[in-house]
Amino acid sequence: MTDSSNTPEPAAPGAQRSDAADPAADAASTRPDAAGTASAQDHTARSDAQGSEPKTVVVAEDEALIRMDIVEMLEDAGYRVVAQAENGERAVALASEHRPDLVLMDVKMPVMDGITAAEQIAQDRIAPVVLLTAFSQRELVERAREAGAMAYVVKPFTVDDVVPAIEIAMSRFEEITALESEVADMKEQFATRKLVERAKSLLQTKMGLSEPEAFRWIQKTSMDRRLSMREVAEAIINQVA
Numbered sequence: 055m056t057d058s059s060n061t062p063e064p065a066a067p068g069a070q071r072s073d074a075a076d077p078a079a080d081a082a083s084t085r086p087d088a089a090g091t092a093s094a095q096d097h098t099a100r101s102d103a104q105g106s107e108p109k110t111v112v113v114a115e116d117e118a119l120i121r122m123d124i125v126e127m128l129e130d131a132g133y134r135v136v137a138q139a140e141n142g143e144r145a146v147a148l149a150s151e152h153r154p155d156l157v158l159m160d161v162k163m164p165v166m167d168g169i170t171a172a173e174q175i176a177q178d179r180i181a182p183v184v185l186l187t188a189f190s191q192r193e194l195v196e197r198a199r200e201a202g203a204m205a206y207v208v209k210p211f212t213v214d215d216v217v218p219a220i221e222i223a224m225s226r227f228e229e230i231t232a233l234e235s236e237v238a239d240m241k242e243q244f245a246t247r248k249l250v251e252r253a254k255s256l257l258q259t260k261m262g263l264s265e266p267e268a269f270r271w272i273q274k275t276s277m278d279r280r281l282s283m284r285e286v287a288e289a290i291i292n293q294v295a
Contacts, residue, residue, distance in 0.1 A: 109132075109133050109156060109224065110136045110152065110154040111134065111136065111154055111155065111157070111158055112145060112158070112159075113125055113135055114142065114144070114157065114168065115160045115186070116141060116160065117160075124158065131213055131216075139159070141163045142163050142170055143165045145159050146174050150178070155182075156183075156223060157180075157181050158186065158216075161186065169185070169203070172198065175202070179231065182223040183204060184204060184207060184220055184223045185206040187207075204224075204226045229269050230247075233246055233247055249291065250269070253291055254268040256290055256294040272286050272287060
């Protein structure tokens with residue numbers, strides 16, 4: 055994660071700067087380490103080093119043995135499983151009760167399938183959802199996306215498949231929540247998201263940031279400079295593109 059005290063800032067739109075205009079040049083001496091989402095060990099090391107509270111997860115899987123394996127995998131990776139469900143309906147109830155940082159659940163479950171459950175959780179903005187599935191058909195992926203799932207992982211999977219998906223899902227959920235709190239109009243939200251996505255891509259390329267780091271860079275600069283995230287994104291695009 056970027057050191058907040060050294061986070062560089064793009065110039066405000068229309069402002070004059072005497073230093074380098076390229077954010078990549080500004081950040082040369084403060085470039086953060088690469089995001090540790092490549093492995094569970096990296097994630098655990100970061101949590102221990104930072105002394106932060108582990109992220110909480112609700113796990114939903116109808117097969118008990120698989121569910122136990124998933125819980126063990128997550129706990130070994132530094133997450134805290136706060137509840138377990140055997141069907142989608144129970145997953146929605148537990149997510150509403152515990153308000154976890156993430157819900158990880160299977161697609162094929164009794165009573166209520168994972169995609170329907172994901173849709174309910176997403177509509178209430180409870181937590182980001184990562185779906186586990188044995189299938190990767192385009193139709194299923196589209197249904198999961200339309201339901202509001204932030205990511206999905208195809209079985210069989212390893213911890214190195216699951217952890218990056220979790221990190222990306224939580225990062226995207228944070229972005230959506232932040233943009234919704236800043237912009238009320240749906241059309242404006244969509245336009246702002248497009249600009250922020252482009253600005254993130256530029257920061258990733260020019261500064262070597264991960265996707266979550268790039269968004270937090272934009273978000274912090276927005277707060278520090280008292281600009282909207284759209285204004286910050288536009289400034290980055292104008293300076294870097």
